[in-house]
Amino acid sequence: MLKQSYPYYLANKAHTAKAQLDVRDKYSGRLAARVAVPDARAVEKALAAAVAAVGPMRALKPWARQRVLQHCAARFEERRDELAKALCIEAGKPIKDAAGEVTRLIETFRIAAEEAVRVNGETLNLEIAPRLDGYRGYTRRVPLGPVAFITPFNFPLNLVAHKVAPAIAAGCPFVLKPSEKTPIGALIIGEVLAETDLPRGAFSILPVDGEHAAPLVEDERLKLLSFTGGQVGWTLKAKAGRKKVTLELGGNAACIVDADQAPQLDRVIERLVFGAFYQSGQSCISVQRIYAHAALYDELKKRLVARVKQLKAGDPKKKETFLGPMIDEAAAERLHGWIGEARQAGARLLCGGGRKGNMLEATLMEEVPREAKLNRQEAFGPFALLAPFETLDEAFAQVNDSDYGLQAGFFTDSLGHAMRAWDELEQGGVIVNDVPSFRVDNMPYGGSKRSGLGREGVRYAIEDMTELRLLVVYDV
Structure with a gap:
């Protein structure tokens, strides 16, 4: 002790x-x-x-x-x-x-x-x-x-x-x-x-x-x-x-899931859960924005919500706990307020959203308005939004539609798509086939823009x- x-x-x-x-x-x-x-x-x-x-x-x-x-x-x-x-x-x-x-x-x-x-x-x-x-x-x-x-x-x-x-x-x-x-x-x-x-x-x-x-x-x-x-x-x-x-x-890190990821969707979902909710999302490269190709969006959403609902929240001293408290009640209250504002503006709650003291439930939302704080600012808590895309141009534009640019993730089997992401995403780092939350301590780490x-x-x-x-x- x-x-x-x-x-x-x-x-x-x-x-x-x-x-x-x-x-x-x-x-x-x-x-x-x-x-x-x-x-x-x-x-x-x-x-x-x-x-x-x-x-x-x-x-x-x-x-x-x-x-x-x-x-x-x-x-x-x-x-x-x-x-x-x-x-x-x-x-x-x-x-x-x-x-x-x-x-x-x-x-x-x-x-x-x-x-x-x-x-x-x-x-x-x-x-x-x-x-x-x-x-x-x-x-x-x-x-x-x-x-x-x-x-x-x-x-x-x-x-x-x-x-x-x-x-x-x-x-x-x-x-x-x-x-x-x-x-x-x-x-x-x-x-x-x-x-x-x-x-x-x-x-x-x-x-x-x-x-x-x-x-x-x-x-x-x-x-x-x-x-x-x-x-x-x-x-x-x-x-x-x-x-x-x-x-x-910090930032409001985004992760793209390409159309070819259906065969490995279970792994993608496990990594998204880790990236978004690891240490209650209190990471500069926590997954905050998830963009999935329309062809697999509904299936990913269904399975991701089910997986998030299984997360064990509570006392961080217990080995089975995945989701612990946020750093203080003020931080949890701030993010809980942003969730409420987004819902009033038309966002749809998929799971979570509740708060007790500095414990905030793991929360997923979709249809979050572009100008909502949950989209534009750094959530820095157990939250992620989901949105579909039809083309890579659309996905890259959504990732770049941010004042931040620390790291982005991109799940894809296409080398060509991966190289395009490296060329076009305005980020300090692009992580292919893993979440932006990935970091090794000898690699260059930092961002662009804000x-x-x-x-x-x-x-x-x-x-x-x-x-x-x-x-x-x-x-x-």
Whole structure:
């Protein structure tokens, strides 16, 4: 179970504080633990320590960075059950899903350990004209400097890992603000990092509120802000000044089911159920919009509704639970209100739609109006809409009729259709024969349009946390 209290981390060291943040069990509502909350002075100290650690972190050899990351992966493996239980309690994540996220935490640190020793440059051929005979060029990547991270509640381990592990591999000191709703996972990561020989100031983990996090956005000593969360990210970008900014801001992911999928409809339905309702739909790439070819639409709808009605909802600590609570009652109330608005506008409820506290039923709807919030905005909950299409042009147009573009899924047996989707869908990624919710931690991950800027995935994050340095040599 959880400890009664957790410290924050300032310049690699654990600190207590008079101010405390209550962390509650998201299913029972009972107090689960208290977390020390740093004040504005501590935030300033963390920034100053990160700046002071630039030289020592840059001097840390690749093999030493690798050993830190390997130590973390090994310790997370040893503490696997503790981490999963913490996730289950603070995030309300079903225990099976929590165990899966711990696995991804470990994998992400292992990937970063591999990448730490291959942050390479290249040799440039500069002899492109007679006047340049004898000149040779070389590049290498050097750490950007102190960086700031802000992470959301829905993946309290893995989204932290996708910032912290690349920073260590790149040699960048960092200051992290985890979500106040789910801070414990990040603090356990801090506890493990504190066991290592990282230079003093290499990391600080500060569970502060948005007001006290302002320096992480605005302070010009920081060289990068990496933010994962909602559309407020664009506001933060405007306040970030000259620093580099990467944003992952979610979406309303779509999935297309082609006409040739009737023979494997059972698998398609299982993946759609997973994509839409895994961890109560609280994923940036949760399946929110399902477009099925008219030839199989009615059959898919009938079987999908029947399957969704079978999902076990309830206490996330029980192994049989598939659908746990949303992060809080306000989130469930918001989405429940959107469902009501859509029904009033003519949408048809196929199943679900009920709410009790922060438990919202798995909900499917059809005939959702184009301008309804459920169609245009990010639902971020256990909801998906269905709509038929006649032609691929129509399906692609419906997917692209969105302000977002993170990932899309496309079930098809046609290579030609798959390549067209890759060409025409305005997305950061197209997943063929699976749902947009698919992610492997070494692949580039990010979106277009309002879904954000830049890419995560360990190697790609390292690129953002480093910069090229050129050397030109003339052979005298």
